[in-house]
Amino acid sequence: MLALIDGNSFYCSCERAFDPSLRHRPVVVLSNNDGCAIARTQEAKDLGLKMGEPWHLARHKPEFRDVVWKSSNYALYGDMSRRMFEVLHDFVPSVEPYSIDEMFLDLVGLQGDLAELSARIRATVRRVAKIPTCVGIGPTKTIAKMANRVAKADRDGPGICDLSTAAARAEAYKTLPTSLVWGLGPAAQAKLKGAGINTVAELVAFPADEMRKLLTVTGLRTQSELQGIACMPFALVPATKKSLAVTRSFGRAIIEWDEMREAVASYTARAAEKLRSHGLVASAVQVFMHTNRFNGDPPYANQATVSLEPSADSFALIGTTVKVAHSMWRDGFRYAKAGVVFIDLCRAAEMPAQFFPTRDPVRSAALMHTLDTLNRRFGRDTLRPGGTGATPDWSMRRANVSPAYTTEFKDLLNARA
């Protein structure tokens, strides 16, 4: 049996954990560059603020006058996620983090009533990690996920939905709409509707071969999961990443190559850091840049993918990505976004040896290790490769970001007694 626990309005709850003035108020956390709404408290949802709504438009609407907005602060949210994980891990040995705010728990072998256990877990996460949550229980991930959504939808309910028994499922499926099912997006919903399927009960009863024709193997898998047949294994060890990206919109349009070069170099340095932190090397990289698609600027978009000598060396990678970026740069456009995506990743330890390496692998690893150690100890960007900017004026807007309460000594809260 599995449970899915997930933080309510997670980013907003993280902000509230350190700022009591946000309690009971409508709060929204914005995407990078203070662009769109990506997390809303219940109070903000009740006002009609939509997920993904561009804030520069929404903020002028009178109904959102009292909404408190925050720039996103991933250092804080990532650390709060880690705290949530630790609390859960004290209760349940097997925890699989699914996203920053969701974790699957393997309940097999645990004693007692699962709903009662879930209630205790939930209360402890609230008290210790300061995050309100909902819990869904079921025999497969898809069922647990759906149960979680049911729990969330019942605003005055207990925050827990238990679909562990076949009887509970049969009863619930009769009325649950397919839109609550994980993995069936707008395209799938339209097809289901066309086939006369509206409830989860109808979805489960649909002939398997027709389901395959309608929604391919993905839909078939979802159907099996809803029938209680697990197709998505519980994974205690996270799967190795297949790609790793750093992509950003700029705070203002970039029109000079020098600025683009600096941006691409900075994104590459950051992505290379991430590679190393996962113990990975990349064998190929994709670089892209494009203009603003929304504002009527003359459009230009380009991307290129090149193979690499497998590496996680910032200097080597910057050399390549800047060259690739230069090959697609065209003067006269107003660039809004660029990005670097590493693909064909493999573990550094299993990296195929090069016959003619262009860099001494031992010296490269030593240099990168020193770079990472110093930056971990003294703060990000203490040391950075030449040609990368610390906080250049094209960097993203974060006009209302909260302090890094949990990851910077200088931002620690003061307590007075």
Add this chain to the structure above:
DNA sequence: TCTGGGGTCCTAGGACCC
């Protein structure tokens, strides 16, 4: 002034091979 970022999986179709 102003519209996010980072992932995974699946399929169709072309290139290529024998």
Add this chain to the structure above:
DNA sequence: TCTGGGGTCCTAGGACCC
């Protein structure tokens, strides 16, 4: 009269997720 078929690999694009 009449011009194969099957397999693999790669890529682009779609769909979905948080």
